[in-house]
Amino acid sequence: MKMLIIATLATVAPAPKYVTPTDIVGKAPASAWRAIPAEDLLVVDLKSGARVVIQLAPGFAPVHVANIRTLARAKWWDGAAIYRVQDNYVVQWGHNEGLKLPAGIVTKPPAEYDRAIAELKVTPFPYRDSYAPRAGFADGWPVAVQAGRVNLTHCYGYVGVGRNLSPDTGTGGELYAVIGQAPRQLDRVIAVVGRVISGIEAMSSLPRGTEALGFYKERSSEVPIASARLAADMPVAERPTYEVIDTGSATFAAYVRKRANRRDDFYIRPAGGVELCNVPVPVRLAK
Template sequence: MTHRFCAALLAVLTAAPAIAADPPATPAAVVAQAPAAAWRAIPADALLVMTIEGGKRVVIQLAPAFSPRHVANIQALARAHWWDGTSINRVQDNYVVQWGDATEKKSMPPGLTATSPLDYAVPLANRRLQVTPLPYADPYAPTTGYVGGWPVAMDGTSAWLPHCYGYVGVGRNLSPDAGTGAELYAVIGQAPRQLDRNIAVVGRVIDGMANLSSLPRGSGELGFYTAQEHQVPILSIRLASDLPDAERPRFQEMDVASRSFADYLRLRANRKDDFYDRPAGGVDLCNAPVPVRAAP
């Protein structure tokens, strides 16, 4: 009887359908499954909402901790509605989209702060930054990592934001001019990291990037639109904190100190799933962006 029972049990077990294996881990799966505790709300006064021709919207997250003077100017310009009626004037392929006052004659609102090349990086003296390190070599900085939701490059004395895809910088004339923040651009091509510490980086596009990257390229020098081409009108630029509550966008960024971000970063560098046969064994600062999502 015992032998018959064992044989019957073996037949049942071998006939039973196999239990499905866990799906391969991917960075996207880690982001999708991250718990609520792994996300941090982005303050409304750090969100710049740009509406361009056709009612298309672009949302920019500002980085006051890394570019305080320029960001303060940008917030003042937004509150003064300074950009209303200006335009996108330059679209250079694999480089930038740039906007502001094409005439360069529009009066500035009072109270803007003077800036200088010293504002391109923040000094590390007397600062204790909570850094999530990126343990891979970077050709543009001795060390890199993540601080407060931002990718950061460092050299032991200062820290700065990199020129990654979608990042927003301040247009300027020749040094020592550092720009006021009235002329802005977004990177729409391969990360031009050679610009790091040569121009102020003030934030990143977190929504509506396709509304910039899909614009027709300018045929003028450096991608500027010529007189015969259409400069895309800017209808308005507002801080989210100045919008009615029902119109206010809400976004969250992943906490770079969370377990979810550690898993995400590991998989960005060492992806091995159904598609990837050969893990890279590393990742650069611009290819491991901090995940951002619309607030649930």
């Protein structure tokens, strides 16, 4: 009788090993990754010791990004602070318009809120987008597509330019990062200039401001910035280096499908769809 039980158990097939999005990214070939230029990395060090690294998007907001590079090279943010933390919305930093801008800044940049689709190769997003007729990925960035124009999207961790009422477009001196549910209603309204690729938790975990729009009531509550540098201006041995996955690659296509159709140990059933901002483009430290 015992031998019969053992033989029966031996015929039971092991549970299938389901592939996860992390598995797909982890096995991506070297050809699926693209180096992020050091000129496109803004390294922000807080006086607390935390570091935030932002990948800039010159292909979508070239004038604003040029301003940001000029500000970094002028050490304009050294001694600035995070002065606004609004729950489920944004963290904002700069001098709160309290410091004269350095020479070389374009004080009235164009409204860099979208660009022509003909100028880009867009990999289509195969699922519905709530804010545009179509969506996709271009040069490693999630984009919405409408009326022949393409715009970056306000996803979690994405960085935009603070501005006053239109026609003001902001200079890039006051920046914010999204720390809540993606406020896509801001798409094509404010210039998106990049995304936080490392250290977003240093911003999203800050105490919330108690004044209107999340501003800190007292200057003593603000979070001081020690420095903000372009990685290209740091000593080679000290500069961080990152790679972003090629959003036109077969690896990324498989990753998108798996994000929409999870079938692993935790998931009970596949969703059959996913929101654009819930497909974060993988970024990794370069080896």
